[in-house]
Amino acid sequence: MKDKCVIGVDIGGTHMRCALMDRKGTVLAFRKDRSRSDEGPEALTRRLVQQCRDLLADGGLSNARLGAVGLGVAGKLDTASGTILFSPNLPSLAGFPLAVRVQEALQVPVAMENDANVFGLGEAWLGKARNVSNWIGVTLGTGVGGCFFANGRLWQGDRLGFSGEIGHMIVDPQGPECACGQKGCLEAHASATALVQGVRQAQKEAVPLSDLLQEALRRDQLTAHTIYRAARGGDPVARRLFARMGWALAVALSNLFTFLGISTAVIGGGVSASWDQFAPAMLDYFQQVPSMLDPQSIHVHRTELEDRASIYGAASLAWQTVDRR
Amino acid sequence: MKDKCVIGVDIGGTHMRCALMDRKGTVLAFRKDRSRSDEGPEALTRRLVQQCRDLLADGGLSNARLGAVGLGVAGKLDTASGTILFSPNLPSLAGFPLAVRVQEALQVPVAMENDANVFGLGEAWLGKARNVSNWIGVTLGTGVGGCFFANGRLWQGDRLGFSGEIGHMIVDPQGPECACGQKGCLEAHASATALVQGVRQAQKEAVPLSDLLQEALRRDQLTAHTIYRAARGGDPVARRLFARMGWALAVALSNLFTFLGISTAVIGGGVSASWDQFAPAMLDYFQQVPSMLDPQSIHVHRTELEDRASIYGAASLAWQTVDRR
Known part of the structure; x- marks a missing residue:
């Protein structure tokens, strides 16, 4: 062997x-x-x-x-x-x-x-979750995926054909519509799709957008990466969308931490490269809101293995x- | 032995x-x-x-x-x-x-x-959760408590001093304030305390209340049980509060079912005796909303062991x- x-x-x-x-x-x-x-x-x-x-x-x-x-x-x-x-x-x-x-x-x-x-x-074997028994994985991409490791093993639940679907947990019942048919899912706040739809919505409402976003919209080439660049350049709509994303991630994670009595998560997927734009709002929430959790004990990592x-x-x-x- | x-x-x-x-x-x-x-x-x-x-x-x-x-x-x-x-x-x-x-x-x-x-x-030993591997327990009383059984064992998480705290999961970030300091916890919608505060709030807003509730308020003897009796008698405020309670329970449970890939819960505690008033709204939500779950596979039971x-x-x-x- x-x-x-x-x-x-x-x-x-x-x-x-x-x-x-x-x-x-x-x-x-x-x-x-x-x-x-x-x-x-x-x-x-x-x-x-x-x-x-x-x-x-x-x-x-x-x-x-x-x-x-x-x-x-x-x-x-x-x-x-x-x-x-x-x-x-x-x-x-x-x-x-x-x-x-x-x-x-x-x-x-x-x-x-x-x-x-x-x-x-991958994270459990060679990444940030090595030697962590209980933790939540989140993948930020076109959609939002997730997984749960319990006692060092990938949790499979009742084998219903899905598990770890953090993207379809509702974080705000008054929130934006999700492709799945629900309202206010994490995915409707924290995916590449949600970022793009957020900018389109702002355009529809005639909110002023930076040249970068306007140009991308005109060419029909608006992507999460463009919105990230716009946020870095100071575009207030892009910044607000990333702040909303960080907030929504924090609500979903702190709800799960509170129920599961755990405090570790690892965030990956293509959109996790925008960490500097969404993480501040997320970490701020952890400092201020969750009643059961000690902010010092919360460990939400960005993947180091990337793709x-x-x-x-x-x-x-x-x-x-x-x-x- | x-x-x-x-x-x-x-x-x-x-x-x-x-x-x-x-x-x-x-x-x-x-x-x-x-x-x-x-x-x-x-x-x-x-x-x-x-x-x-x-x-x-x-x-x-x-x-x-x-x-x-x-x-x-x-x-x-x-x-x-x-x-x-x-x-x-x-x-x-x-x-x-x-x-x-x-x-x-x-x-x-x-x-x-x-x-x-x-x-x-108790439920795992002699109640509705006998022979169920993965399930969520909810206790409705002055507050809202919970527990999680994974692979037939009481889940303890990272032994942080809490686990199963479903009552402090946020179901609606715009919802009522909770005693814990957060806004929109399940407990702020689904506890005896939430029912009593809901009626007091209605009184403050001069919403018409049935004689039963008015009398209880006057004597400072308003309890969840009185509100239950008022709901059975048709009081619209009491009915609305129980419907909100059922809705909030359904949001919290379907979020957890979606993430954990499971579909069973058992509800107990003193306020679970009001099942006929809050369960319809809860079961209705399960039929209509959750995108990942097959409504037929969801099993949310009322305790049969009671106290x-x-x-x-x-x-x-x-x-x-x-x-x-």
Whole structure:
């Protein structure tokens, strides 16, 4: 078992990133390719299998050295059957048993988890949550995902097909509408989508916007990153949206800390790069509001693994599969 | 071990209720006495120890048959050292090592938990949560308490001195002020205190009230029970307050169900007797709002053990102590 390696794969809407890793998390080889949902699931599977073979060749390893593959995929998954039920980023994969097909092709065990859970597994293995028993993971991206680790293990709840969905906790019943149909979800305050919609709403209400935002709106190229740059440049609408995001994160986290009697969270995902714009409002809330919590004991970290967290997590999932056999 | 018995004690602000029980939860003897915080902790300890001895005599059992004693006490406890840190109902017991003193006097192990946790232990042992792995307990009384059972065990979090504090989760940041200093806590919507303050607020705003409520206000005898009777009689203010209570319970529970990926809760405490007035609004919310949850899979039960849940839970705590030795 000692000389086995694993492959961790993070499959996003535009790219798949694959890394060959040893037991310590050392990256022996790395590859990145487009994921191209439009080609259909069979082509994506072939591309993914080829990447894994290329990685082994890159690392100078025979196929026999591969212990397992771990896949991280955004969406609703049936992990037991290795099937993607629904993926917003890869619509053509709905109902497709991706893990099973990769397993058949490579003849090694393949495990699959959703993107928020592999983020958590990565942070628990090599990130800010190393040696933390009980903690909450949050991923800020197009949407807001989450996970919960209890007694050092990824919490799966009653295996209802979802768990850790912090993005659809309601933080303000009078808040903005969420894509899910509820009002005032964390996701409607703290996602890239919420930032973009916030600027569009301000435009509709004829609130003055900085040139940067006006130009992006005119070109129909408004992104969370543009709004971040606008906030750094002092745009009051952008600043208010990031403050609202920090506030909403703090409400959701302090509610969970209060109920669970815990005090640690790790925040990742692409939008966590805007930390300097939303964290002050979040940390301010923790200092002032929660009645049960000692502000000194609250530890809300920004990921240090950044976009590698999910690949590490997918590899960690693969190692768990190796160890279970 | 087979022929051992335990004593479960529920210590409230006005009464202590003690039961001698066998392994199956059969009550062999029961006693009730006033708790009288004003006498001081030493007198209360003597009274409690005497009750335990009387119970053994009532059951015709020698002292050697007593395996352990479990205490349920409202307040913040240091369960490891058996000390009451703060109890709103028994202020004179602050800092008093009640469990240690009872243990010294009776020469058997004595375990102590807060009231919401012993409620949960009772429901898990002999109530609606038997054979349920993951569930949330809620106690509706002067305040709102809670507990969480994960994988069949009482969740203790990071042992920060609190856990399961569902009453201080914020359900509406624009909601009424809570005694804890926050705004819009579940407790500020769903406790006996919230009901009474809701009626007082309506009086202040000159909203018309039924004779029953007006009379109770005039005599300064307004209680949650009076408001319940008023709601049953059709008083619109009382009805609105119970509907708000049901709505707030549903927001807090569905937020937790969404994050934890679970779907079961048990509601107890004195105010749960008003179930017919608040449950319709709560169940209606579950049918309509939560985006992740299948309404058919949600199971929110009313306690069937009523005020016996805590005594059973205290006895269950005692049995756990016996089994650990």
